[in-house]
Amino acid sequence: MFWPLETILRRVVVSGTLKVTDAKGQVYRFGDGSGAEVAIRFADGAAELAVAWDPELALGETYMQGRLIVEQGSIYDLLELLMRNTAAQTPPAWLRWFDASRRLGRRLQQFNPRGRARRNVAHHYDIDGAIYDLFLDPDRQYSCAYFLPGVDLAGAQHAKKVHLASKMALNPGHRVLDIGSGWGGLGLWLATNTGCRVKGVTLSTEQLAVAQERARKQGLSSVVEFALEDYREVTGTFDRIVSVGMFEHVGVNHYGAFFRRINELLDDDGVAVLHSIGRSDGPGYTNPFIAKYIFPGGYIPALSEVLPAIERAGLIVSDIEILRLHYAETLKAWRERFMARRNEAVALKGEEFCRMWEFYLAGSEAAFRYQGLMVFQIQVVKRIDALPITRDYMFEAAQRLSKAAGPSKPARLAGE
16 A cells, blocks of 8 residues: 555544555555454555645545445445544644635636636536435425424424525515525525515526426516526615525625625615525635536535625625535435336436446535534524514424425426
8 A cells, every 4th residue: 555545534534444455455444443343455556646735625536437346335434434533633644735826816716707606506406306305305395404302304494495485574465576586496485475475596507497497387577587597697676695515606805795695685674584505613714526516616615705705795694504514414315216216317418427426425424413513594684673672483483384384396407
């Protein structure tokens, strides 16, 4: 085995059991022997070298390419073992250099003007929609669910919509802007259950087609409009603004512009709710595998980066909630559903794509459990008296809306 890789693994894998077979067939063991053994094999020496030099990128790449083979356990078991051990450790000097260089270059990577933002969105969302049907709930909710005791994935996604709506203090007739409306599930649910009028904007042509077709089939086209628009292009004013799972695509360079636009679009007595993945350990950079293969231009922010931008935009933070392990449970459900239908995914997109997607789902789940990721929901207003002074209105709305219709009709591609 390439000696720096052995040095790293001896240093990192303190608890648990990892068996590694190198490209020459020599076997190494790491850890204290506890727990179920995870066994991997390298197909070539170059893969060993790549993982030693830049594990954040190469671990995913070599797995995706079939050059790192998991022989016992799963890719999640491997990543869980590694992240659980590295959570409290300092990386070697050359890996700290990678960290520093990626921090320095993050603003360039996250520069997302309109044209680049659309290309970045297309990279992830404008693929065969049947892939998403393999692992998402029937409403195609592609963001963190809200896991109340005893509910399945569909129930948790319904609870998420209820939870968000309760913070928006909605009344019939309210004009709602949904920034990053996806396949339309939240907007259609809000219109159906609260009597509001919704405009949803997305940069994905595939998502737009599905959302518009769903609105037409449900007879909601007169009260729900979906458009291919950047948030910077939206005009008019709205009583409520909601954005779920889109802020991660904005980029740290554009936070000021994003919240200034919220201020411009929001009525004086309006309410906006932002739901985003966040990091609890301060500003960082995007994992290089995720940035290269999954979400180009994306970034998970720390609250310390978001709150100053809100303040400078002249908005008032009226409520913050941290959802800790809800996304870990969401990703676990997605990963298990994807693996249960893996053969269908291979038929649709091929083996390499499936290994890439497995790594993405498994790594993301492990990161929410061991690497300081969470989800925050921030409620903002323009006037200090825009909402009641206690949170009782949220609980009352949640009780009322939890009895409303469950998941919307399943998402389907236009023409299906």
